[in-house]
Amino acid sequence: MRRSLGWVIFGSALGALFVAERRRPLRRQKEPGPERVGRNLTIGLLAGATTAASEFPIVAPVQRLAERGRLGLLRLLPLPRVLRVVLGFLLLDYTLYLWHRMNHHAPLLWRFHAVHHLDLDLDTTTGLRFHFGELAMAAGFRALQILLLGVDRDTLRLWQQMLVVSVVFHHSNLELPIEVEERLNAILVTPRMHGIHHSTRADETDSNYSSLLSCWDRLHGSLRLDVPQEQVIIGVAGFSTPDEVTLERSLLLPFEEDSRLRPSIGAALRPASA
Numbered sequence: 001m002r003r004s005l006g007w008v009i010f011g012s013a014l015g016a017l018f019v020a021e022r023r024r025p026l027r028r029q030k031e032p033g034p035e036r037v038g039r040n041l042t043i044g045l046l047a048g049a050t051t052a053a054s055e056f057p058i059v060a061p062v063q064r065l066a067e068r069g070r071l072g073l074l075r076l077l078p079l080p081r082v083l084r085v086v087l088g089f090l091l092l093d094y095t096l097y098l099w100h101r102m103n104h105h106a107p108l109l110w111r112f113h114a115v116h117h118l119d120l121d122l123d124t125t126t127g128l129r130f131h132f133g134e135l136a137m138a139a140g141f142r143a144l145q146i147l148l149l150g151v152d153r154d155t156l157r158l159w160q161q162m163l164v165v166s167v168v169f170h171h172s173n174l175e176l177p178i179e180v181e182e183r184l185n186a187i188l189v190t191p192r193m194h195g196i197h198h199s200t201r202a203d204e205t206d207s208n209y210s211s212l213l214s215c216w217d218r219l220h221g222s223l224r225l226d227v228p229q230e231q232v233i234i235g236v237a238g239f240s241t242p243d244e245v246t247l248e249r250s251l252l253l254p255f256e257e258d259s260r261l262r263p264s265i266g267a268a269l270r271p272a273s274a
């Protein structure tokens with residue numbers, strides 16, 4: 001019941017954003033037709049099916065194992081429940097920041113994550129467009145988070161639900177009033193911030209890796225807010241036309257040798273003061 005209510009809320013939020021971003025677009029779209037939306041939804045359906053399919057054999061058993069064996073960092077510390085939830089939430093979000101960076105730097109991970117970046121435009125449907133291979137590997141990473149961090153299933157569910165809404169929101173092409181966006185961005189990842197991460201320019205892509213809370217980019221000095229959206233060219237360098245990013249090309253890309261796919265060799269992880 002609770003789960004289906006969650007899906008209704010998510011579906012309504014997605015629908016409302018989809019309509020709103022077409023009324024108040026932040027960036028001009030290169031592929032405004034329905035073909036791109038259909039392509040992204042198809043890739044998204046495969047991604048959703050992969051996530052659902054990996055829950056049963058991978059994520060759920062690991063959660064049971066960690067609970068039974070009292071495994072993970074947070075279970076070792078004598079903390080009150082509320083602190084355990086807050087810390088668990090922050091650690092899940094921070095480790096996702098690190099995982100996203102790895103997706104750009106490790107060649108194998110980048111082959112799959114590049115499919116998400118290949119989209120020539122950015123809107124709510126890009127937030128669903130992840131290669132099924134990336135999400136299969138992400139399920140393995142999720143299992144590792146559960147085992148090492150020791151987060152309980154309620155904290156994990158709360159964070160995952162907020163993350164899904166955040167991912168759709170920050171990929172959206174909705175032009176928010178700048179002062180509203182600046183206020184939101186003090187805490188959350190927003191559309192202008194994430195738009196810079198989807199640039200074809202390496203120095204711009206190599207920024208804004210956070211997915212829910214924006215503080216991780218501030219912490220590591222990887223935050224960039226200084227590029228106007230009209231200057232951002234969305235996509236991956238070398239793939240600039242719709243023929244190069246068709247459904248078939250997108251799904252096959254990770255399995256082919258393509259010299260245009262170069263992982264980021266950007267700055268090493270560092271604290272903001274370094």
Ligand SMILES: [Zn+2]
Nearest residue numbers: 100104113197
């Ligand atoms: Zn990325």
